[in-house]
Amino acid sequence: MPHGRRQPDDGPVRAERVLIVGVLLATVNDPRLGLGGATAATVDRPTANPQAPAFGLRTTPIASGPRLDGSVVRQHATEIADYTMRATLDPDAHTVHGEGTIRWRNASTQPVGELWIHLYLNAFKNQHSAFLRERTGGRGSQGPEDWGFIDLRRLSLVDRTGAAVDLLADIELRRPGDDDETDARVPLPRTIGPGEWIDLEMAFDDKLPSIVERTGYHGHFHMVGQWFPKIARLEPDGSWAHFPFHHLSEFFADFGIYDVTIDVPASYTIGATGPIVESRVEHGRRIERHRQGDIHDFAWTAWDAWQSVSDRIDGVDVRILYPPGFTAVAERDLEAVRFALPYDAANYGRYPYSVLTVVHTEEQASEAGGMEYPTLITTESPWLTPTGVYVPEIVTVHELGHQWFYGLVATNEAMWPFLDEGINQYAEADTMAAWRGEGSAVDLLGLCVSDMALQAVSGERAVHDEPVAQAAASFSSGANYARLVYSRTASVIATFARVYGQSAVRRALGIYARRYRFEHPGPEQFLAVFAEVLGADVAGTLRSALFDRGWVDFAADGVWSRRAQSAGGVWDRDGKRQTSAAHDEDGWEGGVIVRRRGTLVFPVDVDLVMADGTRRRETWNGNGDSVLIPWRGSSALCAAVVDPDERVVIDANIENNRAAAAGEEHFASRTLERIAYFAQIAIQAISP
Amino acid sequence: MTEGIADAARGVILARRCPGWIAAVWAWQAALALVVAWPAASIVGKAFGPDPRGDGPLWDAGAHSLLVFLSRDSHALSGVWTLAALVLVIAAVAGLLPSAAIMLAMSEAAHPGGRRSIARVVAGAFAAFPALGVLLVILGLAETATVAVAWLVTTCIEAVTHDVVGEARANVLEIAAAIAFAPLAAVIWIVHDLAGASVVRFRVGAASAVWLGARAFALAPWSLCWAWAWRTGLSWVMIVPASTVADAVAGRGGAALLLLACTHQSTLAVRTALHASWAARALRNAKRSAYEDERGPR
Numbered sequence: 001m002p003h004g005r006r007q008p009d010d011g012p013v014r015a016e017r018v019l020i021v022g023v024l025l026a027t028v029n030d031p032r033l034g035l036g037g038a039t040a041a042t043v044d045r046p047t048a049n050p051q052a053p054a055f056g057l058r059t060t061p062i063a064s065g066p067r068l069d070g071s072v073v074r075q076h077a078t079e080i081a082d083y084t085m086r087a088t089l090d091p092d093a094h095t096v097h098g099e100g101t102i103r104w105r106n107a108s109t110q111p112v113g114e115l116w117i118h119l120y121l122n123a124f125k126n127q128h129s130a131f132l133r134e135r136t137g138g139r140g141s142q143g144p145e146d147w148g149f150i151d152l153r154r155l156s157l158v159d160r161t162g163a164a165v166d167l168l169a170d171i172e173l174r175r176p177g178d179d180d181e182t183d184a185r186v187p188l189p190r191t192i193g194p195g196e197w198i199d200l201e202m203a204f205d206d207k208l209p210s211i212v213e214r215t216g217y218h219g220h221f222h223m224v225g226q227w228f229p230k231i232a233r234l235e236p237d238g239s240w241a242h243f244p245f246h247h248l249s250e251f252f253a254d255f256g257i258y259d260v261t262i263d264v265p266a267s268y269t270i271g272a273t274g275p276i277v278e279s280r281v282e283h284g285r286r287i288e289r290h291r292q293g294d295i296h297d298f299a300w301t302a303w304d305a306w307q308s309v310s311d312r313i314d315g316v317d318v319r320i321l322y323p324p325g326f327t328a329v330a331e332r333d334l335e336a337v338r339f340a341l342p343y344d345a346a347n348y349g350r351y352p353y354s355v356l357t358v359v360h361t362e363e364q365a366s367e368a369g370g371m372e373y374p375t376l377i378t379t380e381s382p383w384l385t386p387t388g389v390y391v392p393e394i395v396t397v398h399e400l401g402h403q404w405f406y407g408l409v410a411t412n413e414a415m416w417p418f419l420d421e422g423i424n425q426y427a428e429a430d431t432m433a434a435w436r437g438e439g440s441a442v443d444l445l446g447l448c449v450s451d452m453a454l455q456a457v458s459g460e461r462a463v464h465d466e467p468v469a470q471a472a473a474s475f476s477s478g479a480n481y482a483r484l485v486y487s488r489t490a491s492v493i494a495t496f497a498r499v500y501g502q503s504a505v506r507r508a509l510g511i512y513a514r515r516y517r518f519e520h521p522g523p524e525q526f527l528a529v530f531a532e533v534l535g536a537d538v539a540g541t542l543r544s545a546l547f548d549r550g551w552v553d554f555a556a557d558g559v560w561s562r563r564a565q566s567a568g569g570v571w572d573r574d575g576k577r578q579t580s581a582a583h584d585e586d587g588w589e590g591g592v593i594v595r596r597r598g599t600l601v602f603p604v605d606v607d608l609v610m611a612d613g614t615r616r617r618e619t620w621n622g623n624g625d626s627v628l629i630p631w632r633g634s635s636a637l638c639a640a641v642v643d644p645d646e647r648v649v650i651d652a653n654i655e656n657n658r659a660a661a662a663g664e665e666h667f668a669s670r671t672l673e674r675i676a677y678f679a680q681i682a683i684q685a686i687s688p
Numbered sequence: 689m690t691e692g693i694a695d696a697a698r699g700v701i702l703a704r705r706c707p708g709w710i711a712a713v714w715a716w717q718a719a720l721a722l723v724v725a726w727p728a729a730s731i732v733g734k735a736f737g738p739d740p741r742g743d744g745p746l747w748d749a750g751a752h753s754l755l756v757f758l759s760r761d762s763h764a765l766s767g768v769w770t771l772a773a774l775v776l777v778i779a780a781v782a783g784l785l786p787s788a789a790i791m792l793a794m795s796e797a798a799h800p801g802g803r804r805s806i807a808r809v810v811a812g813a814f815a816a817f818p819a820l821g822v823l824l825v826i827l828g829l830a831e832t833a834t835v836a837v838a839w840l841v842t843t844c845i846e847a848v849t850h851d852v853v854g855e856a857r858a859n860v861l862e863i864a865a866a867i868a869f870a871p872l873a874a875v876i877w878i879v880h881d882l883a884g885a886s887v888v889r890f891r892v893g894a895a896s897a898v899w900l901g902a903r904a905f906a907l908a909p910w911s912l913c914w915a916w917a918w919r920t921g922l923s924w925v926m927i928v929p930a931s932t933v934a935d936a937v938a939g940r941g942g943a944a945l946l947l948l949a950c951t952h953q954s955t956l957a958v959r960t961a962l963h964a965s966w967a968a969r970a971l972r973n974a975k976r977s978a979y980e981d982e983r984g985p986r
Binding site: 219305323324325326362363364382383384437438439445446447448449450452453454456457460461556559609638639641646649653654655658659660664665666667668669670671672673674675676677679680681682683684686687688 | 717718720721722724725726728729730732733735736737738739740741742743744746747749750751752753755756757759760772775776779780783784787820823824827850851853854855856857859860880881884923927930931934935941945948949952953956959960963
């Protein structure tokens with residue numbers, strides 16, 4: 001039977017909490033963070049919605065958010081787009097009827113005469129949608145077996161007198177020569193001035209696709225994402241950040257309050273963004289009202305087979321929804337949240353919401369798994385995933401991390417996907433390493449594989465193809481998108497963490513996450529924080545790695561060693577010419593040439609290994625193409641290892657990081673022994 | 689032990705009478721394994737030979753070096769994979785000769801003063817090779833058919849039950865159905881081994897051997913299944929402690945590596961002995977089967 005409560009003094013968890021508290025204390029006590037003189041945070045709440053209750057935010061008294069850099073951490077977002085909607089699901093027809101209002105404010109400095117509204121469910125309407133035209137591999141490439149779309153039935157502007165002015169007649173769903181209907185332009189009957197609020201009334205009908213790319217149905221299971229007309233974000237300069245639903249792209253929107261009433265058959269269980277504020281069953285229907293402020297999207301799921309397990313973790317009500325028979329992996333999901341929620345909160349600022357829903361999908365609906373929405377994430381793994389193969393943990397930790405890098409730090413996912421997926425991939429690997437150590441991805445039958453090692457190898461495969469920092473739709477393939485946006489970004493940040501210090505990078509990410517909470521930063525803000533914490537040169541290296549396909553390959557190029565000799569030759573001293581022969585002296589002399597290829601500069605350690613087994617560590621600042629490290633001592637120099645602690649995770653080729661003097665190379669005896677053993681087992685298995 | 693002595697006095701076929709042949713089969717398999725392992729180790733040596741720890745980094749926790757090696761040297765390693773596949777085919781086909789030889793040796797050793805010369809045993813093995821080869825093909829076809837039917841049945845079960853009972857329970861039914869086919873696959877293997885023993889023991893052709901093998905199995909199905917199952921099960925279970933030692937040794941070399949090699953090879957030698965023990969049992973039952981056949985039905 002699933003049960004969510006874990007005793008607070010449980011051993012491993014307690015140890016982890018001790019670690020987290022230690023990290024926190026170390027962080028708080030760091031004088032460079034300027035925490036000493038912190039003052040109370042202000043609450044930036046607009047006056048447009050004076051009825052603001054808790055909005056799904058945590059109600060426990062909290063003095064203020066941490067102020068890593070001395071500035072004020074925002075406790076709430078600036079409301080720009082508030083949605084009040086009612087959604088009615090027909091689970092047999094797989095349709096959702098929706099109606100409601102959008103209250104929107106022109107938060108720019110310019111008057112606007114049009115709106116841009118995203119109708120992303122139309123990505124699955126036909127094969128001429130931008131999404132289905134652009135299929136370049138990866139998730140969603142197979143397309144839906146059953147089409148999905150959204151029909152806007154009513155869209156009107158409520159004027160100052162309360163009369164509704166129809167906007168649907170002039171709506172421009174498509175651009176000339178383009179059948180995509182995911183990015184609609186809505187001309188307005190009048191301009192909306194800066195700071196002005198408007199109210200829109202709408203009604204729409206969704207036909208959900210068979211499960212594809214985060215949304216749709218599979219049997220009675222329904223995952224309802226990108227299901228309502230959603231206003232694009234208006235940038236401060238008055239330009240619209242609108243875009244079609246691209247195959248590799250995710251989303252971007254303004255913060256607001258979402259008040260959504262969901263109506264499903266009574267036998268169905270609902271999971272949705274935000275806490276339940278009303279719930280009832282009437283006329284054979286289950287009706288739940290969810291209300292959440294400070295968010296920029298809303299998703300929900302309904303299924304008549306959901307099972308659930310709940311726990312209160314770090315002051316947050318966490319609920320796992322899982323299919324029958326998935327109890328064991330659901331418990332693993334919950335365990336992952338138990339570690340990651342307080343860990344991420346310590347690193348990136350407290351989780352500000354009162355609830356978190358984790359939806360674990362079946363394998364046959366796995367296109368819905370592994371996705372983030374505010375206070376609701378989806379995860380996946382087979383129900384029989386072996387212990388030691390940390391798939392459910394990794395997916396859960398990853399999607400939970402998005403609550404910060406996407407949810408709270410609401411970057412433009414379409415334009416700069418590395419800012420959410422890449423940074424979050426690093427956060428995932430960091431969290432998994434803190435939790436599971438070197439075997440953070442796999443720890444099975446003696447094989448320990450770290451999450452970050454996987455990222456390093458994956459990211460390296462595409463580094464010369466195209467830059468990391470570019471729009472999602474600009475990537476040449478889904479594979480390169482994954483390698484560069486996720487893996488390369490993570491391994492680049494990991495390199496900075498290992499070279500310049502874990503605490504420094506953690507501090508930089510912590511400042512970035514707190515400073516830009518409830519905001520929409522871009523790459524320059526991210527780089528500026530790194531410059532602030534680690535210096536302009538380091539930030540320049542980071543920029544090169546992200547924008548300019550920056551790479552580096554350290555190599556040990558030749559080790560030499562010989563008996564030390566006195567200097568021989570012809571000498572003119574004291575008016576006399578003397579000739580002396582070189583002769584052996586006590587001790588040995590030698591050296592190693594270390595090369596740095598590529599465009600990125602990092603300091604690197606070099607271990608010199610002597611014949612008597614002793615080691616001496618030198619550090620090269622990495623400037624220049626190469627350096628000769630001389631050596632003189634009582635024992636012969638037999639080998640050199642560049643970057644022995646593998647700090648430069650993005651080193652293009654770690655196999656050339658070693659060099660040995662002539663005759664000092666080793667045979668791969670361990671490899672021979674183990675491969676022979678496993679080969680012999682295979683031979684025995686197949687022999688008659 | 690008492691029973692064992694009595695068996696010996698009666699001239700019962702026993703594997704322990706032929707330790708030299710067991711060692712020879714182990715050596716043959718070890719040699720084949722080295723054919724695969726040596727090129728792989730050479731490739732690793734080129735990459736990691738200059739490291740003071742040799743290939744130690746390849747086995748470090750975290751597996752960064754291992755993953756980089758598999759990624760960067762994939763082209764070179766593809767040749768090793770091809771070689772490994774070839775060696776497995778050779779092991780299956782050419783392995784019939786040492787298998788026949790050890791059965792011949794055990795049969796002859798059961799008779800007082802009946803040890804054959806190595807040359808005669810080898811000659812006998814070559815004589816049995818064609819029939820054993822045909823049996824191997826029949827075994828392959830039968831097992832493939834079993835797997836195919838099992839796959840079809842389990843796929844249908846999953847498809848039919850998924851929407852009714854959910855994915856996890858459908859998978860459980862699928863696994864249960866697959867397990868239900870395991871006894872059939874095991875029986876096919878046992879009958880094959882009994883047929884092979886008949887070929888060696890009575891120099892019959894493949895068709896007669898299959899008939900004799902099936903008859904031998906029918907005469908003592910449960911005891912044969914048990915005899916096969918405990919030896920096979922034990923030989924796989926033995927890998928666990930060997931893996932535990934490997935875990936403890938990790939990437940270390942020197943004496944620790946030597947200890948690991950000794951543990952691994954001891955495990956493999958015992959597995960070879962268990963297989964020989966099963967072959968002896970098959971020979972004993974094959975003999976009984978032929979005897980019953982000569983006497984005809986009572």
